[in-house]
Amino acid sequence: MKNETVPVKPGFIYARPKKVIRLHWFNAISWLVLTLSGLGIIRGGLRFMPVGYAEWVQNAVGGQFNLIVGHSLMGLLWAGVFAIFVLFNWSSVVWPFLKKILSITPMSVLRDLWQMVVAIANLFGLLKSAKLPPPGRYNGAQRLLGTMIIASSMVIALTGTLMFVLFLLTPMVVDGAVFRWALVAHAFFVGLVYIGLVAHIYYALVEDPESLRSMQDGYLEEGYVKRHCTAWYDELKQQGRIR
Numbered sequence: 001m002k003n004e005t006v007p008v009k010p011g012f013i014y015a016r017p018k019k020v021i022r023l024h025w026f027n028a029i030s031w032l033v034l035t036l037s038g039l040g041i042i043r044g045g046l047r048f049m050p051v052g053y054a055e056w057v058q059n060a061v062g063g064q065f066n067l068i069v070g071h072s073l074m075g076l077l078w079a080g081v082f083a084i085f086v087l088f089n090w091s092s093v094v095w096p097f098l099k100k101i102l103s104i105t106p107m108s109v110l111r112d113l114w115q116m117v118v119a120i121a122n123l124f125g126l127l128k129s130a131k132l133p134p135p136g137r138y139n140g141a142q143r144l145l146g147t148m149i150i151a152s153s154m155v156i157a158l159t160g161t162l163m164f165v166l167f168l169l170t171p172m173v174v175d176g177a178v179f180r181w182a183l184v185a186h187a188f189f190v191g192l193v194y195i196g197l198v199a200h201i202y203y204a205l206v207e208d209p210e211s212l213r214s215m216q217d218g219y220l221e222e223g224y225v226k227r228h229c230t231a232w233y234d235e236l237k238q239q240g241r242i243r
Contacts, residue, residue: 012219013236020093021215023085030078031197037071038190072164079157100137101146108143115140123207134230145196152189159186 039049040057041064058064086094103112114132119141121127138146159182166179204212210224222242226233236242 009219011222013222013225013242014218015214015220015225016218017093018218019085019089021218023081024215026081027078030074034071034074034078035190037067037074041067041071068164068167072160072167075157075160076164079161082153098150101143102150103140103143103147112140112143116144134234135228136231136235137229139228141199145200149193149196152193155189156186156193159183159189 037057040054042049042054058067061067061070103109115135116139118127118130118132119139121130162182163179163186166176166182208228210221214220222233225236233242
């Protein structure tokens with residue numbers, strides 16, 4: 001895939017390519033559509049939306065069967081777009097990102113967890129004297145959140161695909177341990193992602209609005225990077241990307 005030409009913007013650092021920004025907003029829109037349609041599938045005593053919402057959504061698309069098929073196809077599109085992006089951008093974007101964002105060893109999880117605890121405590125004026133290593137491209141909370149969302153998304157895609165296949169084999173008569181446990185896992189990991197998204201949205205809108213603006217053109221102010229990503233800033237200086 002052809003490399004993107006990066007125009008120089010004085011006082012700013014190019015943080016992410018436009019194709020990543022487009023993927024980010026595609027993901028956000030997909031999650032909104034999938035959430036609204038998924039909640040519309042639920043009927044019976046277990047409700048997360050106002051009474052009548054499921055009936056209204058199902059009637060709008062011609063019934064629960066159509067809603068399930070539409071929700072599933074949207075989920076397959078979401079997973080397919082990510083799979084294609086990974087395939088064509090593995091070495092240039094995906095693998096470098098995974099090396100920075102994943103927190104999987106016990107020591108890295110504990111380190112990132114402590115950084116996250118300190119960051120949250122600082123919001124309330126606590127643990128101000130705690131000494132932490134200079135943050136890199138992503139801080140501990142971002143690495144934990146990123147790892148959780150990536151792992152959860154894979155489970156969501158797999159369980160959603162499995163349930164759709166079982167649904168097509170026996171439409172409207174979905175039963176059995178495999179389907180039920182797939183549904184439980186699907187719902188659990190969707191809820192887990194939303195817990196993380198609440199924190200992600202809060203920080204993007206309230207604590208770090210500069211990071212949200214970078215999702216428009218891909219640039220971060222040098223001052224922001226120096227304050228929030230000290231180790232990454234020093235690395236960029238060594239590479240000659242910052243004078």
